[in-house]
Amino acid sequence: MYQEERLIEIVHYLEKHKRISTENICGLFDVSRDTARRDIIKLEEQGHILRTRGGAILPTLSKTIANYDDRLLDESTTESKKAIGKLAASLLHDGEYLLLDASTTVQSAAEQIYTKGHVAVTNSIDIAGILNQKEGISIHLLGGLLHQEHRFIYGSRAIEMLSDYYVHKLFMGVCAITADGITTPNEEDGYILKEMMRRADQVILLVDHTKFGKRQFHRIAGLEMIDILITDQEPDERLKEALLLHEIDIMIAKGENQP
Template sequence: MLEKQRHHLLLELLAEMGYASVPVLSNKLKASEATIRRDITKLSKRKALTKIRGGAQSNNVSSQIHERRHLKGSVFLADTEQNKDIKALIAEKAVSLCEEGESIIINGGSSTFMMKDALASRHLNILTNSFALAQELADNSDNQVTLPGGELYRKQSIILSSFENDGISNYHGSKMFMGTPAIGEFGLMETDPMLVLSEQKLLKQADQLIVLADSSKIGKRSSLILCSLDKVNILITDNKVEPRFLELFEKHKIQVITVAVPDSE
C-alpha cells in the first residue's frame, strides 16, 4: 500500500473511531507499528490528527475528513495484501468456472477483487457492487459491467443501498461469487448489517452461490450470520484446510475445490 493511501485510511479510521492505539492501527492497516508511528508523526505535523500517548486522536477541526457513515469490517486496501498469492490462485479457479457470455454476480471484497486478472480476457455480463473491481474491468476488459445504485463506502470500496429500488432486482446471474470474513459450523458470516442486507439481495438473484475463502477464514467466527451452509453450492479454498472442516462441508453437500499452495505460504 502506498504511503498516501495508508495516510488516508488512517484518517478514515480515526474519523470512525475517534482515537486508536498504534497496535490497533497496525492491525487494521496491516503495517508495522514502526510505520504507523512514523505516519502519526507526519500527519500530526500537518495538523491532520492529534498525536497522543500510544496512538492518535481524530482532529475534527483540522482534519479534511467529514463525518460519514461507516461499516464494520476491515479495510479493503489492507485486505488485498493479505494472502495475496493464495487469493489469486483461488480467484483464477473461480473464473475458470464461468462460460463465455454468462451472466454472473460478484460481491465486493478483496478475494473477489483478485478475479480481475483472469476476467481481463473474458466476455461476461457482470453485476458487481465492488467499485474497485468495476473500475479495473472497465479499463482492462471487454466485459459488460453493471453497478447497482447506492452510496460508495470508501473503506470497503463497495456500493450499498438501504433502498429496494437499487437495480439489483432487475438482474439475474447463474452464479454469485463472494468472499467472507468467516465460514464454519454457523454458516457464512459477515461483520455489518448493511453488508448482510446487500448480500441477501444479491443472493436472491443468483442460481448458485460460490464462496472464495482461503484457509485462514475457515472455522473462524464473526458477529453476524449471512446464511446457513446449506445455501452454499461451491467453496473454493486452498489445500491447508483442516480435514474436520472438509467433513463438515461435505455433510452439507458443498462441493469443495482446493488450489495447491507451496508449504512456504
Template structure:
C-alpha cells in the same frame, strides 16, 4: 515483509491493544525501531492512528481495516483461489461479485482470461457488482459488461450498500455469485462484519443460480457479526490446499482446492 504487510500488522495490533510502543511493534514485526517510527508517522498522516511520544494509539476504529491494508494477507493463496474460480465462468454468463480482497482477485483473473476476449460487439461475460474497485478495474475491459449498483460507499471495503444497491439486485438474475466472506461456519453459514454489506450479499446469493464462496483457509470455521446466508445455500467452496474442508464436504458442499 513489505510496507503494506507491516502496516496491516501494525493496524491489527493497534486494533486489539489500543496502544503500541515503537519497541513493542519492532519486536512483534521483527524490524528496526526506525522503520516502525516511519510507519507510524505515515499512518498518522493518513489518519489511521494517533502518534504519541514513543508510540501510537488507535484512532477511532471502524468495524474493519480498509481493503487496501488487507490485500497483502495470504496473497498467493487468494490468487490461486481466484484463478480456479474464474475458470468456472462460462462465456455468456452473468456473474455477481461482492467486495473483498479475494473477489477482487477473481475479477482480475476474469479480466485476463484469454479465451473470454472476443472480437465481436457482444461482451463475453456480464459482471454485476456493488464494489467500486472491481467495477473500476473491469470497466476498461471491452469483453466484460459491468453493471454497478448504486448506494452509499463504505471506505473499508469499497462496497456500495443501502436501498439504492438493493434496487439493482431486485431486478437481475445471476448465473453465479462469487461471495467473499469474513467467515464460513457450518452452523452460522457465511458471515461478514457489516450488516449492510451482508444485506446486499444476501440479495446477490438469492438471485444466483449457483453460490460460490471464495475463501482461504483462515476464514473457515470462523464467524463474523452479520449473516449472509446459511451453509445450505452455498453450492461450492473454492479454498486453498491447506484448508480443513471435511466438515463442509460432509455438509454437502462441493469443495475445490486451489
C-alpha cells in the same frame, strides 16, 4: 518459565485445542492452581481469551476486520488469493451473467477473467474499474451509499437494483465461515450478500483458510446456500463434514510455490 512466556504458550494451546482448563495449565507448566488462575485473568484482561468455569476458551466472535487496502496488501494471503481467483475464473464460460461482491479475493478473480461476453453486476467500485479494462464485458455498478473504508456500495437502493437481476454465477468472499454458516462484521454488507445469493443460479464462495472457524457479528446464510467453495487448504474435519453434508463441492487452489 516467566509469565509472559507461559501466556504465549497458553494462547498457542487454545488455538489448537479451542479450550484449556486450570488443570491443563497446572500440568503443562508445573504451576499451582492460583498461578494458573492468575494467568487466565491476565489473558482475559488483555482481550485474548474468555474465562469459563474452570478454564478458558478463545472468543469465537471476531470483532475487527482490516480496511480494504490493508487486506489487499496483506502479503500473508496474497498468493492464496491469487490462486483462488485463478481457479474461480477458470470456471467461467463465455457469455455468462455474473455477480461479484466487493471482497479482495473476488477482486483477484476479476483480474484473472479472460472469457468474454459477460454481463457483470457488482457493488465494488474497484472491481468495476478492473472489469472496465477488459474486452467484451458489460458492467452494471449498483447505486447507493459508498462505504469508504471497505469500498462497497450498500443501502436500500442497491438492494432494490439487485432484486431486478438474475445471473448464472455469484463470486463472493466472506470474513468468517463455520459449520453454522457464513458471517460478516458489517450488517449492511450482509444484507447485500443475502440478496446476491438469491439472484444467482450458482453461489461460489472464495475464501482462504484463515477465515475457517471464525464467526462475525452478522449472519449472512447457512451453508445450504453455497454450491462451491474455493479455498487454499483443506478445512478441518468438523467444517469439512458440514460442507459435504450440504453437498458443497470443495475445490483446493494451489499457489505457484505450493506442492
